[in-house]
Amino acid sequence: MKRFLGFVKKEFLHIFRDFRTLIILFGIPTAQILIFGFVVSTDIKDAGVAFLDLSKDEISQKLSDKICSSGFFKRTEDLFNYNDINKILKRGKIKAVIIFEKNFGRNLISENKATLSIIADGSEPNTATLITNYITAIVADFNRELVNTSGAGAMLVQPEVRMFYNPGLKSHFMFVPGVITLILILICALMTSVTITREKEFGTMEVLLVSPLRPVQIILGKVMPYFLLSFINVILILLLSWFVFGLPVKGSLVLLLAESMLYILMSLSLGILISTVSSTMQQAIFISMIGMMLPTILLSGFIFPIENMPKIYDWVSSILPPRYFVVIIKNIMIKGTGFLYVWKETLILMVFTAVFIGLSVRNFKIRLE
Amino acid sequence: MQKVVEASGISKKFGETQALKNISFEVNEGEIFGFIGPDGAGKTTLFRIITTLLLPDEGEMKVLGLNSKTGFKELRKNIGYMPGRFSLYQDLSVEENLNFYATVFGTTVNENYDLISDIYSHIEPFKKRLAGKLSGGMKQKLALSCALIHKPGLLVLDEPTTGVDAVSRSEFWDMLKKLKQYNITIILSTPYMDEAMRCDRVALIQGGQILSIDKPQKIKEGFSKKLFRAKASEKYGLINALRQYPETVTAYPFGDSVHVTFINDKFDNSIFMHLKKMGIDDAIITETEASIEDRFLELMKKA
Numbered sequence: 001m002k003r004f005l006g007f008v009k010k011e012f013l014h015i016f017r018d019f020r021t022l023i024i025l026f027g028i029p030t031a032q033i034l035i036f037g038f039v040v041s042t043d044i045k046d047a048g049v050a051f052l053d054l055s056k057d058e059i060s061q062k063l064s065d066k067i068c069s070s071g072f073f074k075r076t077e078d079l080f081n082y083n084d085i086n087k088i089l090k091r092g093k094i095k096a097v098i099i100f101e102k103n104f105g106r107n108l109i110s111e112n113k114a115t116l117s118i119i120a121d122g123s124e125p126n127t128a129t130l131i132t133n134y135i136t137a138i139v140a141d142f143n144r145e146l147v148n149t150s151g152a153g154a155m156l157v158q159p160e161v162r163m164f165y166n167p168g169l170k171s172h173f174m175f176v177p178g179v180i181t182l183i184l185i186l187i188c189a190l191m192t193s194v195t196i197t198r199e200k201e202f203g204t205m206e207v208l209l210v211s212p213l214r215p216v217q218i219i220l221g222k223v224m225p226y227f228l229l230s231f232i233n234v235i236l237i238l239l240l241s242w243f244v245f246g247l248p249v250k251g252s253l254v255l256l257l258a259e260s261m262l263y264i265l266m267s268l269s270l271g272i273l274i275s276t277v278s279s280t281m282q283q284a285i286f287i288s289m290i291g292m293m294l295p296t297i298l299l300s301g302f303i304f305p306i307e308n309m310p311k312i313y314d315w316v317s318s319i320l321p322p323r324y325f326v327v328i329i330k331n332i333m334i335k336g337t338g339f340l341y342v343w344k345e346t347l348i349l350m351v352f353t354a355v356f357i358g359l360s361v362r363n364f365k366i367r368l369e
Numbered sequence: 370m371q372k373v374v375e376a377s378g379i380s381k382k383f384g385e386t387q388a389l390k391n392i393s394f395e396v397n398e399g400e401i402f403g404f405i406g407p408d409g410a411g412k413t414t415l416f417r418i419i420t421t422l423l424l425p426d427e428g429e430m431k432v433l434g435l436n437s438k439t440g441f442k443e444l445r446k447n448i449g450y451m452p453g454r455f456s457l458y459q460d461l462s463v464e465e466n467l468n469f470y471a472t473v474f475g476t477t478v479n480e481n482y483d484l485i486s487d488i489y490s491h492i493e494p495f496k497k498r499l500a501g502k503l504s505g506g507m508k509q510k511l512a513l514s515c516a517l518i519h520k521p522g523l524l525v526l527d528e529p530t531t532g533v534d535a536v537s538r539s540e541f542w543d544m545l546k547k548l549k550q551y552n553i554t555i556i557l558s559t560p561y562m563d564e565a566m567r568c569d570r571v572a573l574i575q576g577g578q579i580l581s582i583d584k585p586q587k588i589k590e591g592f593s594k595k596l597f598r599a600k601a602s603e604k605y606g607l608i609n610a611l612r613q614y615p616e617t618v619t620a621y622p623f624g625d626s627v628h629v630t631f632i633n634d635k636f637d638n639s640i641f642m643h644l645k646k647m648g649i650d651d652a653i654i655t656e657t658e659a660s661i662e663d664r665f666l667e668l669m670k671k672a
Contacts, residue, residue, distance in 0.1 A: 002472060002475070003472055003473055003475060005472075006468075006469060006472030006473060007469075007472075007473065009469075010458070010461065010465070010469045013460075013461055013465060014458070014460060014461075017460040017461070018460060202454070202456065202458075202459070203452050203453075203454040203456040204456040204457070204458060206417075206422060206450070206452045206456055207450060207452065207456045207470075207515075207516075208473070209422055209445075210420050210421065210422060210445055210448055210450045211445060211470075211473045211474055212442075212445050212446045212473070212474065212475065213473055366441075367421070367422055367423060367424065368417060368422045368423055369423060
């Protein structure tokens, strides 16, 4: 045990001594999140909205006033029929159109519910999501007021959100999950494979092999510091995305962290596997970068939706572990679903981990050849 | 006397290259045993087999009474190994390197400090310095300290003096001699013939084969002919001229002079006339004692 701790201590010293390692470990995730943060502006101020009020009654008037007085939206135009919607959205000055159905006020009073449609310009997906979220929130607030003032049973305005041009808003609000997925596999696979091959290249592996250290101790000792640091990284990314864009974790944080640990473990064992098949650092970097980073970016569904890919890429991507983690993290962070919705992906990641560890242990040489 | 290393019929091939051919030797407890040979002779391969890092294709290697194949786990606790490239962590300080190797081998620096104090005291003033920033001589001393820190029964040093200045080399040998009092057996390799004289016994190795094993003095005495030393202002011309002289057997450059042997172990005035004809008129030829290098070259030629 003392041997093992001594080894772990040495690994930490390597990491903290090397400026570049620290940059890769903490600089890149921070930079990525911040770059995304500034590119994807989260402030909405006086966004232009158009109203198509087919009811023109007291309540619809009140609600549209409330939306416009929030400071987030500006009434730019009033429309009179559905045909205008497309025209005005195409001009690009209007971010969303709000439609009150016919007999809006009457429906609300007689049937206790009325529908309000929000049509947003999906070509700017992040803005569109934000706008619809804001309007939905304002409507919810309005509902609460209604209940309070009328005292009667629940009267509800139901907002119906529809996106034009990019109905599913696929892949775009995904950057935080995407960055986590990418960063973790990059750091874990690249860093562990490089640190093990570095020992081979500098000849220190020879002495480690001649020492009484067991292969398991060498591997675990290499993995442990990166496991801890990557976990800190996950927390760092989550905190940053929370503070920079107010992107909350909708589902269980504990579940998210547990799944991240599994993914980190999987990436680390992949890194070890890479190191057992490469004899130089360059080779390890090459395999990790070309073999892992590019497919992760392109094929994991992080940027390009898998559904839109030709079948063959779909198959290729199914052997990429990040694909499954993207699904897991998206579900937990954005949709707020529980373990029941991601158990399949979790199981697949576990299988990957077991296979990688098994192969690494089999490949790890207790001698030089 | 106990045998620390017993090698019998060791052969090793890398692809088509035969690195070691049927090598057998024994190393006694407490001796400094040197492998002398040029680059590519198979020294490193042999050392890796001794230290359990490689398995021989044929033959058996017994180290400290253990089979290097089956007993490698036990053996690894008791071997100190210093590979050809000083295997230090360049980004760790002198102190950290030493502490690391001590913990890995399950000991502490304090426990065996007296063993390394002679060597380590030279570098202790720089203990906060990163190993990568040390000079060659200091790196070598640190690497030796690291290899010694767990008080191994056998110390294997692969070319420990290559790339180290002459003063450090000499100091290094003094330290090795001092280690004898702790009964540590030392196996080392060196391309420098002058260092061979400081070993208790040496093996001359060439092309994966051992040419001769003996005390260095005995190896020198094994030189079969009388050796002469020729000197002239123009050394290159002298070698050429000597090689064309019909009585000459061999003529090799040696330092600033030329070592020559003659068919009848003697020379007469005709050689000076021959040299004069070749344009060399200031040649001096005297009898000299053979060195290990001379014997090595002689053996190489026979092999």
